[in-house]
Amino acid sequence: MRTVTQNAELALLLEVTGTPKPGNVDRDREYDDLRFEHFLAGAVGARPGLELAVAGDPLGSAFEQAIEGMAEQQGGNTQFGALLLLTPLVATAASGELTPERADGIVRKTTVDDAAAFYRSFEHVDVAVDDPPDGLEPLDVRRGSDAIPTLRERGLTLEAIMRRSADIDDIAAEWVGGFERAFDAADRIQATEGPVPDRASTVFIELLAERPDTFIVTRQDSETATDVMHRARAVLDGETDADELAETFMQRDINPGTTADLVAGGLFVALERGLDV
Amino acid sequence: MRTVTQNAELALLLEVTGTPKPGNVDRDREYDDLRFEHFLAGAVGARPGLELAVAGDPLGSAFEQAIEGMAEQQGGNTQFGALLLLTPLVATAASGELTPERADGIVRKTTVDDAAAFYRSFEHVDVAVDDPPDGLEPLDVRRGSDAIPTLRERGLTLEAIMRRSADIDDIAAEWVGGFERAFDAADRIQATEGPVPDRASTVFIELLAERPDTFIVTRQDSETATDVMHRARAVLDGETDADELAETFMQRDINPGTTADLVAGGLFVALERGLDV
Numbered sequence: 220m221r222t223v224t225q226n227a228e229l230a231l232l233l234e235v236t237g238t239p240k241p242g243n244v245d246r247d248r249e250y251d252d253l254r255f256e257h258f259l260a261g262a263v264g265a266r267p268g269l270e271l272a273v274a275g276d277p278l279g280s281a282f283e284q285a286i287e288g289m290a291e292q293q294g295g296n297t298q299f300g301a302l303l304l305l306t307p308l309v310a311t312a313a314s315g316e317l318t319p320e321r322a323d324g325i326v327r328k329t330t331v332d333d334a335a336a337f338y339r340s341f342e343h344v345d346v347a348v349d350d351p352p353d354g355l356e357p358l359d360v361r362r363g364s365d366a367i368p369t370l371r372e373r374g375l376t377l378e379a380i381m382r383r384s385a386d387i388d389d390i391a392a393e394w395v396g397g398f399e400r401a402f403d404a405a406d407r408i409q410a411t412e413g414p415v416p417d418r419a420s421t422v423f424i425e426l427l428a429e430r431p432d433t434f435i436v437t438r439q440d441s442e443t444a445t446d447v448m449h450r451a452r453a454v455l456d457g458e459t460d461a462d463e464l465a466e467t468f469m470q471r472d473i474n475p476g477t478t479a480d481l482v483a484g485g486l487f488v489a490l491e492r493g494l495d496v
Numbered sequence: 497m498r499t500v501t502q503n504a505e506l507a508l509l510l511e512v513t514g515t516p517k518p519g520n521v522d523r524d525r526e527y528d529d530l531r532f533e534h535f536l537a538g539a540v541g542a543r544p545g546l547e548l549a550v551a552g553d554p555l556g557s558a559f560e561q562a563i564e565g566m567a568e569q570q571g572g573n574t575q576f577g578a579l580l581l582l583t584p585l586v587a588t589a590a591s592g593e594l595t596p597e598r599a600d601g602i603v604r605k606t607t608v609d610d611a612a613a614f615y616r617s618f619e620h621v622d623v624a625v626d627d628p629p630d631g632l633e634p635l636d637v638r639r640g641s642d643a644i645p646t647l648r649e650r651g652l653t654l655e656a657i658m659r660r661s662a663d664i665d666d667i668a669a670e671w672v673g674g675f676e677r678a679f680d681a682a683d684r685i686q687a688t689e690g691p692v693p694d695r696a697s698t699v700f701i702e703l704l705a706e707r708p709d710t711f712i713v714t715r716q717d718s719e720t721a722t723d724v725m726h727r728a729r730a731v732l733d734g735e736t737d738a739d740e741l742a743e744t745f746m747q748r749d750i751n752p753g754t755t756a757d758l759v760a761g762g763l764f765v766a767l768e769r770g771l772d773v
Contacts, residue, residue, distance in 0.1 A: 221568060225540050232509070232536040236523075246513075246523040246532065255523065256692050259509040260773040263502050291498060292773050415533050496537040496569050 221490070223313045224269045227305050229496065230487035231262035231298055234479060237419035239461040241427070241451070242468030243479045246416075250469070257294025264288035265302055272306050273313040278329055279336030279377055282306045283343070290344040299346050300390045300434065300480035304401060305487055307394065312491050319397035326394050329377035335367045337377050349387065349437050358383075389433045389477045393484070400426065404485025408494065415496050419482050424461060427451035427478045434476035447473060498767070500590045501546045504582050506773065507764035508539035508575055511756060514696035516738040518704070518728070519745030519752045523693075527746070534571025541565035542579055549583050550590040555602070556610030556654055559583045560617040567621040576623050577667045577711065577757035581678060582764055584671065589768050596674035603671050606654035612644045614654050626664065626714050635660075666710045666754045670761070677703065681762025685771065692773050696759050701738060704728035704755045711753035724750060 221229065235258040238245035249255050268285025272278065285302045311322040342363040351359045357369040358380075370380075384391035393401055404422050411418045428451035431444030447468070453459040468474070490496070498506065512535040515522035526532050545562025549555065562579045588599040619640040628636045634646040635657075647657075661668035670678055681699050688695045705728035708721035724745070730736040745751070767773070 221537075221541060222544075225543065229537055229540045232540070233533060236532060236536065254691055255513060256510060256773055259513065260498075260506055263506045263509070264498060266502065267499075414531055496533055 223273050223309055223491070224266060226312075226490040227269050227309050227487050228262050228266055230305070230483050230490055231265070231301060232259065233415050233419055233486050233496070234301065234483040235259075235262075237416035237423060237482070239465045240420050240423050240479065241454075241461060241465040242447070242473045242475050243423075245420075248465055248469060253294045253297070257292045258297045260292035261289040261294070261297035264291045265298065268302070269305070269309050272309040275310070275314065277333050277336070278306055278310060278325070279333030281310070283336040283340040286340040287343045296344045296346050298480075298483070299340075299344060300476055301483040303390050304393055304398070304480050304484040308398065308401065308484060308487055312487075317488060317491050319399065319402055323397045326378050326381070331370055331374060331376055333377035334370045334375050334380050335364070337380065338362070338366050338370065339364050347434070347438050355383075387433060387436070389430070390480055393481070398484065400481050401484030402488055404481055405488035405492065408485055408489045409492065415486070415494065419486060420461075422485060423475075423478055423482045424451050424454050426481055427475055428455050432475035432477045434478075435473060439473065443473065447475060500550050500586055500768070501543060503589075503767040504546050504586050504764050505539050505543055507582070507760050507767055508542070508578060509536065510692050510696055510763050510773070511578065511760040512536075512539075514693040514700060514759070516742045517697050517700050517756065518731075518738060518742040519724070519750045520700075520756050522697075525742060525746060530571045530574070534569045535574045537569035538566040538571070538574035541568045542575065545579070546582070546586050549586040552587070552591065554610055554613070555583055555587060555606055556613030558587070560613040560620070563617040564620045573621045573623050575757075575760070576617075576621060577753055578760040580667050581670055581675070581757050581761040585675065585678065585761060585764055589764075594765060594768050596676065596679055600674045603655050603658070608647055608651060608653055610654035611647045611652050611657050612641070614657065615639070615643050615647065616641050624711070624715050632660075664710060664713070666707070667757055670758070675761065677758050678761030679765055681758055682765035682769065685762055685766045686769065692763070692771065696763055697738075699762060700752075700755055700759045701728050701731050703758055704752055705732050709752035709755045711755075712750060716750065720750065724752060 236246050238247045244253055244255060246255055265285040265288050267288050268281050271281035271284055289298050307322055307325050311317050311325050315321055341360045348360055358366055381391040381394040385395050407422045408418050431448050435444040435447055450464055454461045454464060513523050515524045521530055521532055523532055542562040542565050544565050545558050548561055549558035566575050584599055584602050588594050588602050592598055618637045625637055635643055658668040658671040662672050684699045685695050708725050712721040712724055727741055731738045731741060
């Protein structure tokens with residue numbers, strides 16, 4: 220039996236292996252400076268942080284440790300969003316049944332210290348984020364630990380931080396919405412057959428066709444994300460070839476990272492439920 | 497800094513990622529029943545056993561645990577030879593400087609109990625092995641733990657077992673020869689530049705061109721292994737395309753597994769010496 224940490228690590232590895240996954244690094248496609256091997260090293264490096272989540276350490280510091288370990292490779296940000304999604308799911312699975320209700324309970328228990336650790340984690344790796352709305356500059360995540368006094372003044376827990384970002388970041392939306400799409404992705408992965416990376420790739424395109432990817436909204440804009448959603452739909456409808464779409468997205472540096480993170484979360488839930496590899 | 501166990505796990509992952517690696521599973525090629533994902537799960541599953549080697553547990557039981565964990569996937573034997581090579585190297589790196597002399601010292605300290613655990617490990621997974629020579633049937637590894645009374649009667653340590661197999665198995669030859677080819681592979685990997693899996697693939701073909709792969713000798717015969725060696729040489733000489741060779745070998749089910757194991761060992765040594773990923 221694989222442990223919870225092993226399932227989390229395997230989920231990260233299976234996610235990056237699935238191909239085609241238009242716009243993201245996979246085993247057939249990579250960028251010159253962000254390659255498949257960086258995702259392997261990121262998954263291996265994240266493990267000690269995930270172990271902390273299993274051991275019942277506070278979510279924030281477990282996440283920060285996972286990011287610090289993930290960042291020990293030359294590719295930069297490989298799995299920040301995936302680990303943000305996985306950390307509470309790992310803590311949930313390690314402490315009892317892995318259900319949306321229990322995961323929600325774990326999110327609700329987060330503290331201001333967890334929020335502080337989350338902000339510190341941005342000091343370990345360069346993550347693409349949007350400018351904050353007017354008046355929220357003191358809480359810009361790019362300020363890292365400089366934002367911590369403001370967090371403490373306002374008594375903001377990590378859950379509260381996620382709630383503020385839920386409308387612009389679908390990983391934050393998962394945190395405050397019972398991880399609905401990750402559990403849904405797990406259902407879909409389990410409902411299909413064949414090699415697991417192929418199933419992950421199919422579910423990736425399905426999720427991409429359903430909602431604009433918030434990482435694309437951040438790095439490009441909302442119009443691009445909506446266009447990507449329609450193009451993914453065209454793949455499902457048999458009107459576009461997924462491999463061609465992958466080439467187009469890579470050329471335009473369009474990277475549906477949030478959708479990949481959701482698939483990693485879905486793979487973890489499916490593995491915990493007994494998905495065979 | 498990655499730990500010794502993390503470097504061992506990453507070495508396994510980088511090894512299987514390198515392509516082309518004619519005849520072996522890599523990120524571009526797989527068999528229907530032995531796929532890339534099985535190697536990912538094998539590497540993740542082996543970790544607790546490698547941790548035991550780091551903790552200074554006896555080599556035999558660390559190896560047996562690594563194999564038991566590796567085998568928890570549907571593909572069968574993915575990394576038996578690679579783990580047999582890595583376990584003493586991991587124990588060496590965890591306890592001091594990683595040198596051929598120290599690795600040799602660790603091998604010389606193995607006991608009959610280590611040999612017994614090695615035999616038990618064959619009960620966890622189906623490994624291709626040759627019939628034993630006449631008179632050595634009681635020590636056929638396929639007998640698993642049934643061979644243990646004979647080991648005890650004859651006082652055979654794991655080193656002694658490896659010494660008996662060194663002329664027909666190049667992993668056993670590494671054990672009793674100061675891990676010469678693994679350290680040599682590390683030198684070559686470190687002497688080149690570029691993406692690490694590409695360097696691993698190049699070194700794989702170089703090693704394959706130098707000696708008949710003993711796993712091919714076991715599964716097919718010595719003539720086939722010699723022919724494979726010449727064909728690998730032709731790739732280095734620019735007379736054959738490596739990708740074409742990969743297709744030919746896969747069709748003929750020719751699998752230079754020992755050479756892949758040596759590359760995994762080389763990657764581990766290189767990572768321990770600071771190879772950047």
